[in-house]
Amino acid sequence: MTASWDDSYTATGPRPWDIGRPQPAFGRLAEAGLLSGEVLDSGCGTGEQALLAAAHGAKVTGIDGAPTAIEQARRKSAERGLPARFEVGDVLDLGALGLEFDTIIDSGVFHVFSDSDRLRYVASLAAVLRPGGTCYLMCFSDRQPGEFGPRRVSQDELRAAFSDGWRVESIVADTFDVNPIEGNTRAAAWLATIRR
Numbered sequence: 001m002t003a004s005w006d007d008s009y010t011a012t013g014p015r016p017w018d019i020g021r022p023q024p025a026f027g028r029l030a031e032a033g034l035l036s037g038e039v040l041d042s043g044c045g046t047g048e049q050a051l052l053a054a055a056h057g058a059k060v061t062g063i064d065g066a067p068t069a070i071e072q073a074r075r076k077s078a079e080r081g082l083p084a085r086f087e088v089g090d091v092l093d094l095g096a097l098g099l100e101f102d103t104i105i106d107s108g109v110f111h112v113f114s115d116s117d118r119l120r121y122v123a124s125l126a127a128v129l130r131p132g133g134t135c136y137l138m139c140f141s142d143r144q145p146g147e148f149g150p151r152r153v154s155q156d157e158l159r160a161a162f163s164d165g166w167r168v169e170s171i172v173a174d175t176f177d178v179n180p181i182e183g184n185t186r187a188a189a190w191l192a193t194i195r196r
């Protein structure tokens with residue numbers, strides 16, 4: 001984890017992903033009752049997905065490497081009266097938490113990693129997700145044209161990353177809402193449902 005992620009949260013001007021509300025895709029999962037039990041929001045940023053799950057009754061932990069993001073998430077949690085635990089940590093080493101979860105949320109985190117860090121990340125998720133647990137992962141899709149934003153991910157890459165000890169139940173086309181980047185307010189995404 002480098003300082004640059006924290007810099008992105010202390011910089012003035014909007015971060016494209018930090019939209020101040022949950023992603024609609026995760027809103028639908030929450031409405032369907034799927035963000036339940038002990039939930040980890042991995043790379044939670046300022047906590048919108050975590051607080052969404054908390055509002056639906058989940059016991060939530062949000063982890064992010066950027067202290068400024070965690071501070072903001074804690075503030076939102078207090079302001080909204082939605083209890084959740086937010087801690088600074090490395091999502092490439094989640095086992096260090098010594099915790100286990102029923103459900104993991106990844107909104108826009110898998111797609112930030114290099115090929116080698118992807119392997120570490122998937123092993124890190126496996127270390128904290130209970131057998132039978134589910135990871136809901138949304139990443140930029142290779143169907144999104146242009147160069148702005150993070151690395152594009154293909155369905156094959158997702159399946160390859162989660163090939164060992166996981167079952168990829170579905171990968172469906174969805175969208176990220178983003179603060180305008182190069183005139184775009186939405187970006188093509190894959191929403192993957194992946195079980196251990």
Ligand code: SAH
Pocket residue numbers: 001005006017018019042043044045046047048049063064065066069089090091092106107108109112
């Ligand atoms: N899930 C949030 C943030 C997505 S942006 C949202 O939907 O708004 C990617 C996030 O991953 C950033 O907040 C960044 O700080 C975090 N991140 C990147 N690498 C990390 C690492 N190794 N450990 C913990 N957090 C990391």
